[in-house]
Amino acid sequence: MDAEVLIGEARKVRQKAYAPYSGFLVGAALLGADGKIYTGCNVENASFGAGICAERSAFVRAVSEGEKEFLAIAIVGGKRKERTSLPCPPCGICRQFMREFCDPESFRIILENPKEGKDIFLLKELLPMSFGPAQLGT
Template sequence: MTYEELVKKALEARKLAYTPYSHHAVGAALLAANGDVYLGCNIENAGYTPTNCAERTAVFKAVSEGVRNFTAIAIVGGPDNAEHLPICAPCGVCRQVLNEFVDPDSFDVILGTDDPANCKIFKLSELLPLGFGPKNMSFLEDYNK
């Protein structure tokens, strides 16, 4: 799957966003190593804290189906009524969740717009420098012996 196709899938997912409060709809398309794509949209809640971002929705869907190996994610977001969508980067919590399941130096984060050919690509490690992940928990191996 090309990254342009992945951005198109993120645009499709964005249409399903539930954003009655912020009116900022986001869609994500997570590419698994096996070629499957998991879509996610942001889902708001009046209590704000229970709100879930599109990226985490996609990751949680995949992980809940037993998939834990990913190569890329495309993210598209912006105001509901925007004529053109700007680049929309993942929040810190989503960056951390992605970091749990990927190699941040090889995982691509595609930040798309309403034009699937116009995107910016980053490695997760660029968006989350010095990220805390499973490798940081290796000290627990000594405790589990």
């Protein structure tokens, strides 16, 4: 699937984010091995730790629909009505969450980059020496 398609879906769902505290809206579009796109947005909470990032929102949606194998994710973020001049990389918790389901050698993380179009990384580049299911013997 073309990275631009995923970025477009992430842009669309970003507008549905609930971010009354930070005003920072994030959208994610996750490509399942089945070819389906699962979207998610960030949802903040007055108890800050109870919020969920867009990336995990997309993964939870996909898993709840039966998908557990993934190929790529596109992430778009920025302040409420503006597009940031910087890419919006996933936080550390989201990187570890991705590791649970994704092959770090092949899973692509696509970040919209307003200056350059897009940046593409493999999960292993953003989460080196990662801890995963193999460390638990599964």
